[in-house]
Amino acid sequence: MTARIVVVGASLGGLDALRTVLSGLAKPFPLPIAIVQHRGKENPGLLAKMLQKNTALIVTDAEHGDILTAATVYVAPADYHLMVESDRCALSLEAPVQHARPAIDVLFESAADAYGADVIAVVLTGNNSDGAYGACRVKAAGGMVLVQDPDDCEAPMMPRTTMTAVEVDHVLKLEQISPFLMKHCRPEENRYERR
Amino acid sequence: MIFLRKLGSLSTLHLITDDQIKSLLESIVEIYGIDFREYAPASLRRRISSVLASERLESIRELEEQILRSPIHFQRFVHRVSVSVTSMFRDPSFYLAFRNEIVPMLATYPFIRIWHAGCSSGEEVYSMAIMLQEAGLDNRVRLYATDIDALSVEQAKAGIFPLSCMKEYSSNYLKSGGQNSLSRYYTADHENAVLASQLRNNIVFAQHNLASDSSFNEFHVILCRNVLIYFNDRLRERVLELLHDSLITFGILCLGSKESLRLDDIRACYQQLIANEKVYKKVM
Numbered sequence: 001m002t003a004r005i006v007v008v009g010a011s012l013g014g015l016d017a018l019r020t021v022l023s024g025l026a027k028p029f030p031l032p033i034a035i036v037q038h039r040g041k042e043n044p045g046l047l048a049k050m051l052q053k054n055t056a057l058i059v060t061d062a063e064h065g066d067i068l069t070a071a072t073v074y075v076a077p078a079d080y081h082l083m084v085e086s087d088r089c090a091l092s093l094e095a096p097v098q099h100a101r102p103a104i105d106v107l108f109e110s111a112a113d114a115y116g117a118d119v120i121a122v123v124l125t126g127n128n129s130d131g132a133y134g135a136c137r138v139k140a141a142g143g144m145v146l147v148q149d150p151d152d153c154e155a156p157m158m159p160r161t162t163m164t165a166v167e168v169d170h171v172l173k174l175e176q177i178s179p180f181l182m183k184h185c186r187p188e189e190n191r192y193e194r195r
Numbered sequence: 196m197i198f199l200r201k202l203g204s205l206s207t208l209h210l211i212t213d214d215q216i217k218s219l220l221e222s223i224v225e226i227y228g229i230d231f232r233e234y235a236p237a238s239l240r241r242r243i244s245s246v247l248a249s250e251r252l253e254s255i256r257e258l259e260e261q262i263l264r265s266p267i268h269f270q271r272f273v274h275r276v277s278v279s280v281t282s283m284f285r286d287p288s289f290y291l292a293f294r295n296e297i298v299p300m301l302a303t304y305p306f307i308r309i310w311h312a313g314c315s316s317g318e319e320v321y322s323m324a325i326m327l328q329e330a331g332l333d334n335r336v337r338l339y340a341t342d343i344d345a346l347s348v349e350q351a352k353a354g355i356f357p358l359s360c361m362k363e364y365s366s367n368y369l370k371s372g373g374q375n376s377l378s379r380y381y382t383a384d385h386e387n388a389v390l391a392s393q394l395r396n397n398i399v400f401a402q403h404n405l406a407s408d409s410s411f412n413e414f415h416v417i418l419c420r421n422v423l424i425y426f427n428d429r430l431r432e433r434v435l436e437l438l439h440d441s442l443i444t445f446g447i448l449c450l451g452s453k454e455s456l457r458l459d460d461i462r463a464c465y466q467q468l469i470a471n472e473k474v475y476k477k478v479m
Contacts, residue, residue: 044452063453064424077453079285083237091424091453092238093279094245101280110237 003144003185004118005068005084006031007111009104009134011038011126013154015050017174018124022055022073024178029057031185032068034084034111036076036102038126044078051075062089076102083110100130108134117142120184122177123168124148126158132165144169146177215255216243219262223272226263229343230406231276233430242276249275274346279315279421283356283364283377284322286452290371292469297447298330301415307336310414312405312438313422314340317351322368323418324394325380329373333397339412341403352400354390356381361388405434410441417442420473421451435461439477448475 010018014037025033039047045061051073052059060066062074062082066089076082080091082102090110097103104123108131111119121138123131125148135145145168150156152173162168172180216239220232231239243255250268252258261268284290301307307327311320320340327336342348356364365377381388403411405422417438423431438448439461448465450473456462465475 061453063455064451065454065457080453083241085235085237090235090237091421092241093281093421093424094238094242095278095280106241109241113240114237 002118003031003120005111005115006033006120006122006181006185007084007107007138008033008035008122008124009037009108009126009131009158010035010124011104011128011130011155011158013125014038015047016154017148018051019054020174021122021124021177021181022051022057022059024175025181026056027071029071029182029185031070033057033073034062034068034076034082034089034107035073036082036104036107038100038102038104038128038130039078041078047078048075062091064089064091076107078102081106083107084114085110086114098128098130100128104131105134105137109137112137112141112143115141115143119143120146120181122146122148122181123159123162124174125153125155127155128158129161131158132161135162135168136166139166146170146172146180148177149173211240211244211247211255216240219243219255219259222259222263223269227266227269228407229273229404233406233427234276235425235427238425239276246272246275270345274344277342277344277425278347279313281315281318281421282360282367283318284367284371284373285319285420287367287370289449289452289472289474290322290326290367292472292474293449294326294330294372296469297416297474298326298332300447301327301336302330302332304415305335307332307416308412308414309336309338309416310412310418310441311338311340312403312417312419314342314351314400315344315347316356317347317354317400318356318364319418319420320351320398321354321380321390321394322371324398325368325373325377326371327397328394329375336397338398339414340398340400343402343404343406345402348400348402352395354392354395355387356390358383358386358388405437406430410437412441413443414441414446415443416447416449418449420449421454423450423454439464442477444477444479446477448477449473450475 048059048061057071059073061077083090119138147159147168149171150160224230314320368377381390464479466478468474468476
């Protein structure tokens, strides 16, 4: 199995966590990264701008139909669900899921449907249970699930709920996540071992 | 917890294959003549899953049988797979730009026809009606609000929205350049806001399927916001052609804030009128 996409979910405390993860990723990072960070509807362009400051990768607010490209970070825009299809971003205005739009579950589920086993899903800090169901879908399709160590989180509930729901592959401290991704998503040979 | 309940149905969701979806959609075309086969797959699959969950069905086969047996179930299915949850003055910056840049242009026409293609439950149609009334154009404008989903059209026609949403809508309204209080345009009971019936005077509500129905008029403005995101490339192109044929020369096409006319579309025929907003003028 060869990872073809990284999907990331974050909520409370996510901005700092995402900055840390993204700052540790360097070009040539061989995969596209899609992110759902729970967010309000105010300042729609701000999140991507703030994340861009800390990374060598390209960060963009996802538009419908964007072609998923390596070393590019697609951020779910405010008040849309972000999904991935075989090679593209897709947006939807279906109802919020557990009060969230964008919702992490929606992104993860779409990745499992479109990429099967070739997904690495990462659940970061957050004070709710979004992402747990999506992580189950990723695992059921044969993909890999990483969570931020709850003891290392500003808000531990999200990774903890995911760990209750599914046997995660790795529990990592925040600063371990980008080295892990760099190591396991190498362009020449991005096979990885399962725990 | 909610997710644990959802996990219970995980095996069910997992059973949905592309072939099963294909078979369901083919049966629907055959019986009802409505074609969802060119809808965007990720979103459609999710929505079919959520129909299974909400109707408490074990398999897509059961859903298929239910839909084919009963037009009422089919109507509910259409509602579920097509509905958008939107808000009044969604993307206030769009409405502000429309108010400042497009409305003065419209004011030069003796009569104005505007089409909301894919109006869902009508929040944005009423937003436009309010804006045009404030510009003094309400006596020479007709708004056509259409959607594939009969239930949504009925909701839109009723113009009743949850009171709990009105705080957000009021804030959107003010950000969009509104000079009054939004409460001037509705009466509230303890649960709902009922929009003023005079806003409806210039609105024609109708069911219309962008995928199969043809153009029914020529318009000065077409709003098709966050509708194309549900279609695959081929259907998207066909719908854009339909919209193109329904616009007068120099007519205005408005898309959702995260949609754009891509290269392979008929982009050459349009000029983006406002930076950062998906507002296009048909130039040929």
